[in-house]
Amino acid sequence: MLAEQDFRYIQDLVRERAAIVLEPGKEYLAVTRLDPLVRRAGLGSLSELVAALREEQTSALHEEVVDALTTNETTWFRDVYPFESLRSHVLPDLIERKRLSRTLFIWSAGCSSGQEPYSLAMLIREDFPELDHWQISIVGTDVSAAMLVRARAGLYGQIEVNRGLPAHLLVKYFHRVGVRWELDGRIRSMVRFQRQSLMGPWANLPLMDLVLVRNVMIYFDTATKRQVLGRVRDVLAPHGYLLLGSAETTLHIDDAFQRHGVGPTGWYRRKQGSPVRTGQG
Ligand SMILES: C[S@@+](CC[C@H](N)C(=O)[O-])C[C@H]1O[C@@H](n2cnc3c(N)ncnc32)[C@H](O)[C@@H]1O
Numbered sequence: 001m002l003a004e005q006d007f008r009y010i011q012d013l014v015r016e017r018a019a020i021v022l023e024p025g026k027e028y029l030a031v032t033r034l035d036p037l038v039r040r041a042g043l044g045s046l047s048e049l050v051a052a053l054r055e056e057q058t059s060a061l062h063e064e065v066v067d068a069l070t071t072n073e074t075t076w077f078r079d080v081y082p083f084e085s086l087r088s089h090v091l092p093d094l095i096e097r098k099r100l101s102r103t104l105f106i107w108s109a110g111c112s113s114g115q116e117p118y119s120l121a122m123l124i125r126e127d128f129p130e131l132d133h134w135q136i137s138i139v140g141t142d143v144s145a146a147m148l149v150r151a152r153a154g155l156y157g158q159i160e161v162n163r164g165l166p167a168h169l170l171v172k173y174f175h176r177v178g179v180r181w182e183l184d185g186r187i188r189s190m191v192r193f194q195r196q197s198l199m200g201p202w203a204n205l206p207l208m209d210l211v212l213v214r215n216v217m218i219y220f221d222t223a224t225k226r227q228v229l230g231r232v233r234d235v236l237a238p239h240g241y242l243l244l245g246s247a248e249t250t251l252h253i254d255d256a257f258q259r260h261g262v263g264p265t266g267w268y269r270r271k272q273g274s275p276v277r278t279g280q281g
Pocket residue numbers: 017018019020070071072073074075078109110111112113116141142143144147196197198199213214215216245
């Protein structure tokens with residue numbers, strides 16, 4: 001059971017910290033996600049949990065509640081097509097544009113347990129040997145501390161490696177550790193993970209050549225999506241690429257972006273003439 005005022009408190013907390021909109025009617029979700037936390041914290045009920053939260057502005061418990069209400073669904077090479085477009089168009093174009101500086105800056109925002117940035121790292125290692133001597137920076141960020149612990153560990157269960165990971169890459173880049181699979185250090189070392197809410201201050205990020213914000217903003221309202229996309233534009237190099245989830249778009253939200261590509265292989269770039277932050281590109 002969740003009292004109305006307690007649900008409202010939780011709604012406000014997750015909206016403020018992570019922009020996640022917990023619609024009325026989603027009380028069951030709060031109950032199922034927070035019950036384990038109530039028990040772990042040695043509390044008797046959800047209302048006791050909310051009472052404990054109300055005592056302070058911010059605490060580890062606040063973070064854990066936000067964490068528990070994130071949805072972390074992800075797979076390797078999710079949706080296939082975006083990775084095809086990275087292979088056939090986006091990365092070749094970036095390589096051509098960056099051949100003098102020999103650097104690539106890539107950001108996977110809302111990276112969950114790491115499958116997205118690690119898929120990218122494997123794609124680069126497998127298909128672009130010319131990048132072996134480039135400085136490749138892939139950063140994965142997420143609001144969930146628990147997901148970042150998992151991402152950094154690079155350990156995945158059998159069900160997880162069965163989801164989207166081609167068998168030859170499992171054989172080549174993973175070792176069995178008990179009942180789990182550990183991703184090889186060659187790939188793990190290509191990705192740096194960092195805690196960051198898209199709602200909070202953003203770390204000092206370099207200008208990015210490629211930004212992936214996939215299946216993260218589906219939980220945000222339109223005003224928040226607009227705000228986040230505006231900030232993404234600020235960190236995107238003039239030639240930069242943005243990839244969203246297959247059901248997501250910038251259309252009618254931020255018209256400074258333009259969609260390119262056909263069918264399911266689309267990506268976004270800033271329209272010519274839209275303002276650009278100066279700096280390394
Ligand atoms: C559904 S997963 C998507 C993972 C991956 N991008 C993909 O497409 O497979 C969404 C991730 O976004 C994170 N997230 C949600 N709200 C966030 C916010 N405000 N700031 C940063 N990450 C957020 C969640 O913790 C979760 O791990």
